[in-house]
Amino acid sequence: MKKLMLATILAGAVALPAMAADYTIIAPANPGGGWDQTARTMQAVLQDEGISGNVQVQNVPGAGGTIGLAQFASQNEGNANALIVGGYVMVGAILTNNAPVGLEAVTPIARLTGEYEAIVVPAASPIQTIEELVEALKADPGAVSWAGGSAGGADHIAVGLLAKAAGVDPTKINYIAYSGGGEALAAILGSQVTAGISSLGEFVSQVESGTLRLLAVSSEERIEGVDAPTLKEAGLDVVLQNWRMVAAAPGLSDEQKATVSADIEAMVKSAAWQEQLATKGWADTYLAGPEFEAQLAADITATETVLKDIGLVK
Amino acid sequence: MSSFDFLMQGLVTASDPMLLLYALIGVTIGTAIGVLPGIGPALTVALLLPVTYRLDPAGSLIMFAGIYYGGMYGGSTTSILLNTPGESASIITALEGNKMARKGRGGPALATAAIGSFVAGLIATLLLAFLAPHVVKLALVFGPREYFALMVLAFVTVSSAFGDSTLRGLTSLFLGLGLACFGIDQLTGQARMSFGVPDLLDGIEVTTLAVAMFAVGEALAIAALGNVGDDKVHAVKGSVWMSRADWSRSWKPWLRGTFIGFPIGAMPAGGADVGTFLSYAAEKKLSKHPEEFGHGAIEGVAGPEAANNASAAGTLVPLLTLGLPTTATAAIMLAGFQQFGLQPGPLLFVTNPELVWGLIASLLIANAMLLVLNLPMIGLWVKLLTIPKPWLYAGILLFATLGTIGANPSTFELGMLLVFGLVGYGMRVFGYPIAPIVVGLILGPMAEQQLRRALSISQGDWTVLLTSPISATMLAISAVALIVPLVMRMRGRGALLRQMAGDED
Amino acid sequence: MSVKQHETQRRPDRAALAVAAGLALFGGVIVVDAARLADFGGYSGVGPGTVPRMVGIALILLAVWTVAAALRGDFPERPRQQPVPVLWIIAGLAAQLVLLNVAGFSIATGVLFAFTARAFGQRNLPLALGVGIALSFAVWMVFSQLLLLNLPAGPLENLFFGRPAP
Incomplete structure (x- = not known):
């Protein structure tokens, strides 16, 4: 009798995970950052929409996401329940840190959101337009100091591209x-x-209140509701989107990959997700399948070039 | 409506019994997670934020405020009783508080921490409510060079306050600075001291070092003395409650701690820990009993705890007035506010007054709730120390590792805990003070980065450090603080001072 | 912490000399590592290697000072150290590290608990182990199920809360 009970419990313990579409999402950063927020928003939407019964978020911080990525790739071979959030910053971090595990070690599923870079000056600055800033940069690059995010990140890369485009x-x-x-x-x-x-979202409320002056944005075309030219309009051929994506474990079968992709697509299409994007001010830049893979490959090549130009990667 | 009316209205709303219950729940679970060594308020708030989403805005706001203050306060209890500071801001609390607990004065130590946190929270929240727009203007004046000068000041004041041997104090400090060299250099992205090990790229976690040095190192050192047994910890000697003398020695440090902690918390790169260091140094300077410092001086608990909590309110100044999340905790709170449809930014006070004042009222209520929850618990907490040693220390290590595993579930982090625990043990055996190593790890990178930023902006011109009046003043004070004791020592008075301190043992 | 000043002619403190060697080694490693870094100072003139180099040199100087102090016998007297309890705790921490991802939080931490109790004089190891695993499991339930902290699960945890280990 006892044995039977134990066997039932054991069977239950083994069978349960197979029945529920549970996900564990790795956020390869500390709580509070963009990747963590993306993972936790996914958690809420996947559960509330009934796409998955139980979603857990696990933070594995470190080195621009490369530690989380390496751990994810090595521990989850063929595990269709494991997801990782990542983004453009990872591309640069893998290169600058000489990371042993790159993005080719995981199965990219989709690009979820994206933000464009914005260039600002304080309201009191004598610089009025992006052209004037570029003139100052050409005259004496050292006298133009730029504040932005971590070395080798999207902000740094954008400044490198801008300088190069300006000669x-x-x-x-x-x-x-x-x-x-x-x-x-x-x-x-x-x-x-x-x-x-930095990302446009960081500056929006300051620009609206008039404490910062927005000079330019790094999008392909003008952004609706944003009163600033693109860098392209200013004659600088720079387009850069700081995107966030979700990827699955390596070694998945085609069916497994299709299931995960379908779940993510259902999440992105849900009203709850769109609502979350609106409150957080994230743009929906959903891109999946071969198109996303092609764009990822292009970004990796371009980033490597510019990091070499800046001198961060040898 | 004036600010005052808004605040009153918020307080009336928040005194609804249901909302008070939410505040109590928030404070309780915030404290429960916050007590874990290694888990600071940032992770606490991140973990528990989803819980608040299920409630209506008022309930969710008040519960959130409870979690935040609970998480900030939680660390002090374990620091005092078990000598396991959970985050960098409670290291100083452990330093004096645990010495008090060992002498049977755990009750007064916990009480002064709880009341000091309440007083500081109250004053700082009111300062936030009425002065935030002005304070933030001052905070923005601080650029890299001013921060560098502030770090230098913190270094000088804090290092003069540790230990009785210059050699061992300096060695400990420089070990900390050496550990600070591990990891990616913030400004250039270059990997330093990582030897190709990816886990080292992010440097050494302050909380891991603190937990290892204090909890693990101490367990090893005490075990190594064998079970001769006369080192019994006195759970309670005298009253559990604060005596008249305790009160009269505590109230000034509470106020000073508040006024040190609040502005530093409000600075975008200040941080709660720097405030506690400065408060500790100030109390030691001003105390009538400087010889008690290092052996359980109540001022050394009262001041830094007040500074710690005041800086928690200070952090909200740039967040609410500018939308600037200056700490990890603040960044998570920003995400939380967005759930309430609140976009922090320069216009927040104008566009969403009800929500802002509702939040401030919630913070005041949560702060009071924290005191209500913790004062009656003190008697219970100090009983912890009557647990027989084998179980007590086994429990300490259980909770110390729980915090580390919960914050980052990697075996590498546990390995570091073991290695630094051994280092901490060795340092105790040889009489090295352990606080400076942690201070070095905290302040070292900040000082280095700010200096390099300042020089980069000035294109290598060192004189900028002196052309800013704020930075020049702080550097001058640091120089005086460094030189005066040296001169005193050379005139032979140092020996006398040392003797006076030594006689107290 | 009063040091006995009477024994003026103490022999050189060998353990303190070992400490000095350790400091010098650490400082040396930092200096060597700093030398490897490219001069990336940019406009500041202070590169990523500058500060580590200074810290490393300072550590080496402190090592020299430590040697001098050790030769003078300036180090405080140390109480006799018992190696056995220390080894028990180290073994407990090492066991937890090894077992954590295999056996889950409760069992791994239970072992640490028992070994630590043993180090502090609790002779009954099976009892301590039982108490440790039970306590750790209770802690695991509260923090991972109720308060959503991510703690590794093993066979014991999965038996009661069937979830795949992440």
């Missing part, structure tokens, strides 16, 4: 790296630096 030696840019958006923003507001660069 300035990218190794000569005076880029001041800050660990978080908040600290960089404080430096810009306090006029400690010449200009600031």
Whole structure:
């Protein structure tokens, strides 16, 4: 009798995971950052929409997401229940850190959201337009200090691309790296630096209140509701989207990959997801399948080139 | 409506019994997770934020405020009783508080921490309510050079406050600075001291080092003395409650701690820990009983605990007035506010006054709730120390590793805990103070980065450090604080001072 | 912490010399690692290697000072150290590290608990193990199920809460 009960419990313990479409999402960053928020938003939507019964988020912080990525790839071979959130920053971090595990080690599922870079100056700055900023940069690159996110991240890469497009030696840019958006923003507001660069969302409320002047954005075309030219309009051929994606474990079968892709697509199409994007101010840049894979490959090549130009990767 | 009316209205709303219950739940679970060594308020809030989503905005806001203050406060209990500071801001609390607990004065130590946190929380929240727009203007004046000068000041004041041997104090500090060299260099992205090990790229976690040095190192050191047994910890000697003398020695440190902690918390790169260091140094300087410091001085608990909680309110200044999340905790709170349809930013006070004042009222209520929850618990907490040693220390290590595993479930982190635990044990055996190593790890990278940022902006011109009046003043004070004791020592008075301190043993 | 000043002619403190060697080694490693870094100072003139180099040199100087202090016998007297309890705790921490991802939080931490109790004089190891695993399991339930902390699950946890280990 006892044995039977134990066997039933054991069978239950083994059978349960197979029945429920459970996911564990790795957020390869500390709580609070963009990847963590993306993972936790996914958790809420997947559960509330009934796409998955139980979703857990696990933070594996470190080194621009490369530690989480390496751990994810090595521990989840063929595990269709494991997901990882990542983004453009990872592409650069893998290169600058010489990470042993790259994005080719996981199964990319879809690009979820994206933000464009914005270039701002404090309201009191004499610089009025992006052209004037570029002129100043050409005249003396060292005198133009840029506050932005971590070294080798999207912000740094954007400044490198901008300098190159303007015909300035990218190794000569005076880029001041800050660990978080908040600290960089404080430096810009306090006029400690010449200009600031970050995701547009970081600056929106400051621009609206008139404490910062938005000079340009890094999108292909003008963004609706944003009163600023693109870098392209200013004659600088720079387009950069700081995107976030979700990927699955390596070694999945085609059916497994299709199931995960379908779940993610259902999540993205849900009203709850769209509502979350709206409250958080994230743009829906959903892209899946071969198109996403092609774009990923293109980004990796372009990033490698510019990091070499800046001198961060040999 | 004036600010005051809004605040009153918020308080009336928040005194609904149901909302008070939410506040109590928030404070309780915030404290429950916050007590774990290694899990600071950031992770606590991140873990528990989803719980608040299920409630209506008012309930969710108040529960959230409870979790935040509970998480900030939680660490002090374990720091005092078990000597396991959970985050960098409670290291100082452990330093004096645990010494008090060992002398049977755990009750007064916990009480001064709880009341000090309440007083600081109350004053700082009111300062936040009425002065935030002005404070933030001052905070923005601080650029890299001013921060560098502030770090230098913190270094000088704090290092003069540790230990009786210059050699061993300096060695401990430089070991901490050495450990700070591990990991990716923030400004250039270069990997330093990582030897190709990916887990080292992010450097050494302050909480891991603190837990290892304090909890593991101490367990090893005490075990190594064998079971001779006369080192019995006195659970309670004298009253559990604060005596008249305790009160009179506590109230000034509470106030000073508040006024040190609040502005530093409000600075975008200040941080709660720096405030506690400065408060500790100030109390030691001003105390009538400097010889008690290092052996359980109540001022050394009262001041830093107040500073810690005041800086928690200070952090909200740039968040609410500018939308600037200056700490990990603040970044998570930003995400939380967005759930309430609140976009922090320069216009927040104008566009959403009900929500802002509702939040401030919630913080005040949560703060009071924290005191209500914790004061009656003190008698219970100090009983912890009557647990027989084998079970007590086994429990300490259980909770110490639980915090580390919960924050980052990697065996590498546990390995570091073991290695640094052994280092901490060795340092105790040889009489090295352990606080400076942790201080070095915290302040080292901040000082280095701010200096390099300042020099990068000035294109290599070192004189900028002196052309800003704020930075020049702080550097001058640091220089005086460093030179005066040296001069005193050279005139032979140092020996006298040392003797006076030594006689107290 | 009063040091006995009477024994003026103490022999050189060998353990303190070992500490000095350790400091010098650590400082040396930092200096060597700093030398490997490219000069990336940019406009600041202070590169990623500058500060580590200074810290490393300072550690080496402190090592020299430590040698001098050790030769003078300036180190405080140390109480006799018992190696056995220390080894029990180290073994407990090592066991937890090894077992954590295999056996789950409760069993791994239960072992640490029992070994630590043993180090502090609790002779009955099976009892301590039982108490440790039970306590750890209770802690696991509260923190991972109720408060959503991510703690590794093993066979014991899965028996009661069937969820795949992440």
